[in-house]
Structure formats: structure tokens, C-alpha cells
Amino acid sequence: MSIMQKTIDFYFDFGSPASYLAFTQLCKIEQELGCKIHYKPVLLGGIFKATHNASPMTVPAKGMYVMQDLNRYAALYEVPLVFNPYFPINTLVLMRIALGLQLYQPNDFLRFVTSVFDAIWVSGLNMGDEQILAERIAVLGLDLTSTLSLKDNSQVKDQLKEDTSLAVQRGLFGLPTMFVNDEMFWGQDRLSFVKDAVQMEES
Numbered sequence: 001m002s003i004m005q006k007t008i009d010f011y012f013d014f015g016s017p018a019s020y021l022a023f024t025q026l027c028k029i030e031q032e033l034g035c036k037i038h039y040k041p042v043l044l045g046g047i048f049k050a051t052h053n054a055s056p057m058t059v060p061a062k063g064m065y066v067m068q069d070l071n072r073y074a075a076l077y078e079v080p081l082v083f084n085p086y087f088p089i090n091t092l093v094l095m096r097i098a099l100g101l102q103l104y105q106p107n108d109f110l111r112f113v114t115s116v117f118d119a120i121w122v123s124g125l126n127m128g129d130e131q132i133l134a135e136r137i138a139v140l141g142l143d144l145t146s147t148l149s150l151k152d153n154s155q156v157k158d159q160l161k162e163d164t165s166l167a168v169q170r171g172l173f174g175l176p177t178m179f180v181n182d183e184m185f186w187g188q189d190r191l192s193f194v195k196d197a198v199q200m201e202e203s
Helices: 017-033 044-051 060-077 092-104 106-121 130-139 144-152 154-170 188-202
Strands: 007-012 036-041 177-180 183-186
Touching: 007 017, 017 036, 017 060, 017 106, 017 188, 036 092, 036 106, 036 154, 044 154, 060 188, 092 106, 092 144, 092 154, 106 130, 130 144, 144 154, 177 188, 183 188
Parallel strands: 007 036
Antiparallel strands: 007 177, 177 183
């Protein structure tokens, strides 16, 4: 009898620094535990609107604390983190392209995700600038015209809306959020519990 590979559903938006931190560690967890990450691009703004939630950055004192805490975790994880000077970031185009690649060019999806997270939260680039986005696409060796056209693809736009709505129905109110089976974990500071849940499933 074959043993099913354990999976982690990872909901993310490029505009979330905590999503970036979770991403850097989930790649390691995937290798360490032999599980599979199911990447779920969604719109954080849409989730906030549907759940009447808001970014902690809208409260100055809370925003300062959150950034200090994120820096602590970046140091713990031994990964770079630069607060993007263009924050808050409109990631609609980026999320559409990511989902489009996931649908139509899955072999390029993870390279694009890695590149965009790096551009925003390591290099501090303005990824809302189409010229800068075009340069990142070129570095990846992707066709510029077809890649940018994904932002206007009706199937991609509809799918991103639907996936965001389904995420809210599943209980999401913020990002990053991970699921192991039906158990939800919110925040990059819950990754140890994610690992525990995967390992419990394997035992």
C-alpha cells in the first residue's frame, strides 16, 4: 500500500513580510520532512476587506512592534529582511502573474515567487514599477510579453478572486496562513506547530 505524501497549504501575498519569512522556512521544511507545499496565491487586501480586518501597520505602535518582531525572526531564521520603502505595496499585478504562471507555466512559478519576494523584502525594490518588474522577468529568462499579459487574463483574474473568496470561507483573516489537513496556522511564528502537525500525521 502506497503512503500518501503529507502536504502543507501555504496561503501568501507578496506584500506581506511575514509571508516572505514563512516562505524562506517552508522551503526548508519541505526538504527536511519530505512533505509537499501547495502554494496558494491570494489577495491580502481582499481577505482584509471580507473579514473587516486591517494591517497592524495601520496602528503606529503596533506596526513598530511587528517590524521589530519580524526582524527578530529574520535573525533567528538567518535570512535578510529589509522593510520595503514603498510599503504598502499594491500586489494585484504580481499575484495575477504568479497565479498565471502556476496555471500555465508551473515550472516557472516557484522561480518567479522567489524572485519577487527577494525583490521586495531583500532588495527593497518598487515592484509596482512595470520597468522594474520587466527587469526581474528578463533576469528569469521569461518571455516579457506573455508573462505581463497574464495580469489581464480573464481566467487568471477570476481564479484569483475565487481563490481569495475560498480562503476566507476556509477561515483565513490574515497572511501567511498554513493548513495541515484541516488544522489552520496563522503567522510565520507558527511554523514549529506546522512541523509538529506534519510529523504527527506521519507517525
